[in-house]
Amino acid sequence: MKLKTTITCTGGACLLVAAFATALSAQRPVEDSAAEGYASVTAENIALTGVTLIDGTGEPGRRGQTVVISGNRIAAVGPDGTVDIPAGAEVMDLSGHTVIPGMVGLHNHLFYTAAGGRSAQLTFSAPRLYLGSGVTTVRTTGSRQPYAEINLRDEIDAGRAPGPRIHITAPYITAGGGISQMTMIESPEQARRFVRYWAAEGATWLKAYTNIRTEELTAVIDEAHRQGIKVTGHLCSISFTEAVGLGIDNIEHGLATNSDYSPGRDKDECPQTMWSDAVGIDPNGPEAQATFKAMIDADVAMTSTLAVYELFIQGRPTRDARSLDAMAPAVREDYLAAKAQIDEIGRPEEDFLTAMAYEKAFYRAGGVLAAGVDPTGNGGALPGYGDQRNYELLSEAGLEPHEVVQVISANGARVLDLFDDLGTVEAGKIADLVVMSGDLTADPAVIRNVTVVFKDGVGYDSVKMLEDVRVRV
Incomplete structure (x- = not known):
């Protein structure tokens, strides 16, 4: 059962400002596991800046966006320069990249x-x-x-x-x-x-x-x-x-x-x-x-x-x-x-x-x-x-x-009755995100250029993961 949350939006930026529990348990990799071997971004707070964002809501893509991840949730989304980035966060400059929901x-x-x-x-x-x-x-x-x-x-x-x-x-x-x-x-x-x-x-x-x-x-x-x-x-x-x-x-x-x-x-x-x-x-x-x-x-x-x-x-x-x-x-x-x-x-x-x-x-x-x-x-x-x-x-x-x-x-x-938690890039939702090199709004083939996949706020190395399946199917 979720607790009451508050999301405030100012100048196009939305921030999650209350804590909550979730029906979906976090899936973070265990130390020395096969899953951990692919984890490339594991900071508690992460900011993806400069991205073209297609957020899954049905609204057109937006350029120059910042997505902040705290723990396994999206903490804030908005135009570059309008979003507070936590002190000590790992900041990833992703200019020239597109982000979509998982x-x-x-x-x-x-x-x-x-x-x-x-x-x-x-x-x-x-x-x-x-x-x-x-x-x-x-x-x-x-x-x-x-x-x-x-x-x-x-x-x-x-x-x-x-x-x-x-x-x-x-x-x-x-x-x-x-x-x-x-x-x-x-x-x-x-x-x-x-x-x-x-x-x-x-x-x-x-x-x-x-x-x-x-x-x-x-x-x-x-x-x-x-x-x-x-x-x-x-x-x-x-x-x-x-x-x-x-x-x-x-x-x-x-x-x-x-x-x-x-x-x-x-x-x-x-x-x-x-x-x-x-x-x-x-x-x-x-x-x-x-x-x-x-x-x-x-x-x-x-x-x-x-x-x-x-x-x-x-x-x-x-x-x-x-x-x-x-x-x-x-x-x-x-x-x-x-x-x-x-x-x-x-x-x-x-x-x-x-x-x-x-x-x-x-x-x-x-x-x-x-x-x-x-x-x-x-x-x-x-x-x-x-x-x-x-x-x-x-x-x-x-x-x-x-x-x-x-x-x-x-x-x-x-x-799947998961829309409260997944499916869009919005403050408060689980941080399942796909980062790809290029502008997906201009070229559908960019969907193939995945570099990092975030699941539950952990970034996984797509290139390494896909390389490990070569000649195995």
Whole structure:
């Protein structure tokens, strides 16, 4: 429970002037731990001066700003020269740099799939790739090895391992039988047992997959809300508007998984023509707007995962040198072979541009659009790097820099019910910040130039962290 706080603003500068407690525990590195090995800025009081600040509130970027960190909180934000800097603070002159809030990844698995049928739990590389790229909070959005992820979360929380805050999603749930790693939910009673078990184990989210049926998803959502946890879905058998009617909290992937636009679909049918049906609509037309209205009226967010869908589109620039350097040689070889094939027979770029326009239209209609990488498919969208690619793709879709920053930070925090503490650069919030070299308001590619990532007021060396994952994915 927070105590009452007072924030005073004078001349554009805002200062936190009261102490408070927080529901989020500080995650500072333990001495001689792997996490401490990357900590490069550890002073109690720190001032970042001369920065271009995009604060995540949806307001345009501001040049010549100072951000003061005290402990694990942002103490003050304002124009250079108007903010009191504590005596003895470590002052970092960051002229020529941009600062944004720590990214909040809403579809950020800790496993990875790649060309050649590969699948691996990335307990070492994923947390470093996420944090080193500026992603300070993730929701796993479907687990394959949930106890590996729970244990990793606990190590990070204890300050022993480097990585983002982790919000655990239980193992996937679907229906229809077959050989699968997913849990087959075949009755409402089984659904409720599953939810109760994983809520007790510490999962805060559940994820329904493509063939889930209405009766079982209804039971999942009802029991989840009874247990105080939430439900998202990679849908197909149940459309977006149908899921909204059942009370779902979040929907993944955007246009490509929405069967609202498949005419004549039977109840609980996942239509084979869903993709072609969906990309045939006008993203600004009445069909899309009806979906958007249903979601917005029910406060259901949409998670953008453009980086993973781009991998299956002909002619798209998906041979990122950093990602290729991070891959083990055999993984890289198979990925490049798969990419060459996709450039010949993959989906046309027009389909992808329609999907991008759909997400822009949802945001413009007032929807809560968040984002995450989804490091699956043929392996080209790596943890962290794919989150940065999402920034570039949403910019390409037509969102302004301050709008994209809101999507990748504040909106994710809202979905996770963390907005009081995270998601924007404002006095009183936890000091999760991303420092990058260059002007992000002028060039979306600057999102790749991360130098320091602050999490809980501690600055971590991004370059060192990312170097340690080379050839390990």
